[in-house]
Amino acid sequence: MKLVIIFGPQAVGKMTVGQELEKITKLKLFHNHMTIELVSPFFGYGTPQGKRLVSLFRQEIFEEVAKSDLPGLIFTFVWALDAESDGEYIRKISELFTSQGGRVCYVELEADASERLERNKSPHRLLHKPTKRDIAWSERDLLDTMKQYRLNSEAGEITHEHYIRIDNTYKSPNEVAKLIQERFNL
Numbered sequence: 001m002k003l004v005i006i007f008g009p010q011a012v013g014k015m016t017v018g019q020e021l022e023k024i025t026k027l028k029l030f031h032n033h034m035t036i037e038l039v040s041p042f043f044g045y046g047t048p049q050g051k052r053l054v055s056l057f058r059q060e061i062f063e064e065v066a067k068s069d070l071p072g073l074i075f076t077f078v079w080a081l082d083a084e085s086d087g088e089y090i091r092k093i094s095e096l097f098t099s100q101g102g103r104v105c106y107v108e109l110e111a112d113a114s115e116r117l118e119r120n121k122s123p124h125r126l127l128h129k130p131t132k133r134d135i136a137w138s139e140r141d142l143l144d145t146m147k148q149y150r151l152n153s154e155a156g157e158i159t160h161e162h163y164i165r166i167d168n169t170y171k172s173p174n175e176v177a178k179l180i181q182e183r184f185n186l
Contacts, residue, residue, distance in 0.1 A: 001065075001102035002027065002072035002186065005090065007079040008109035009151035010142045011120040013168050013176070014076035015128060017109065020177035025186040026071040030061060032078070033129045040131050066096045072186075080149035081157070105162040105184045109176070110152045111169040116142065 004027060006014045015031040022029040035054045036045050043050035065073045075093070080086045094104040111119075119125060120142055121135055132138045145151065153165070164183045168176045180186065 001070070001097060001100060002184070003066075003094065003097040003102055003104045004072065004074045004107060004180065004184070004186070005093070005104065006074060006076045006107045006109060006180075007090075008111075009116060010078055010138075010145060011116040011125065012109045012111045013119060013173055014078075014109060016124060016173040017107075017168070017176045017180070018074045018076050020173040021074055021180055021186070024177055024181055027074050027186065028065075028070060028072075029074045029076075030058075030065075031074075031076040031128075033131070037130055045131065062093055062096050066100045066102065072102070078145070078151065080151060081153055082150040103162060104160075105180075105186075106158060106160055106164075107180050108153060108158065108163070108165040110165065110167050113143075113146065115169050 004021065006018055006021075008014055015029075015033065018029045018031055021027065035057045036050075038057065039045065039050050039053045043053065045051065045054060062073075062075075077090070079090060097104055117139060120132065120138055126133050158165075162184060164180065166176055166179060171179075
């Protein structure tokens with residue numbers, strides 16, 4: 001069992017890379033918006049109800065996959081590295097899998113802000129993430145989140161054995177997926 005956590009700022013390409021990685025491995029993709037989009041018709045993600053429901057759905061999926069005979073899971077997440085609660089969340093998810101004998105791999109993506117702003121408007125992103133279709137709001141949220149949180153690690157901050165950081169500003173999602181597959185022998 002493998003858990004691949006792909007993290008990085010909004011519109012860096014986590015979902016798209018995850019989709020490509022799913023195609024070339026036996027791992028299933030569980031991108032963060034699968035739960036956000038499920039809950040958003042009822043409660044906004046930022047509301048207490050929305051956050052609670054998203055958290056519950058994700059937890060149930062993680063628990064069932066961790067104890068299943070599936071080969072693994074790819075999960076995408078915007079990890080605010082300076083928020084203790086996000087670090088604790090990642091630790092808890094990771095422990096679910098390692099406690100069952102699984103291996104957790106961390107993939108950090110980074111890309112220039114100008115490239116991320118372009119990707120934020122891509123038809124592929126908007127197809128899979130209806131809550132991002134209000135481009136003006138989504139762009140403001142992307143820029144505000146960059147100011148509020150540190151969304152990429154500092155040099156040497158993450159020392160986990162199964163970790164890779166990839167600047168995918170000028171790499172295709174397929175290239176990045178192949179790098180991940182090779183690095184972690186997926």
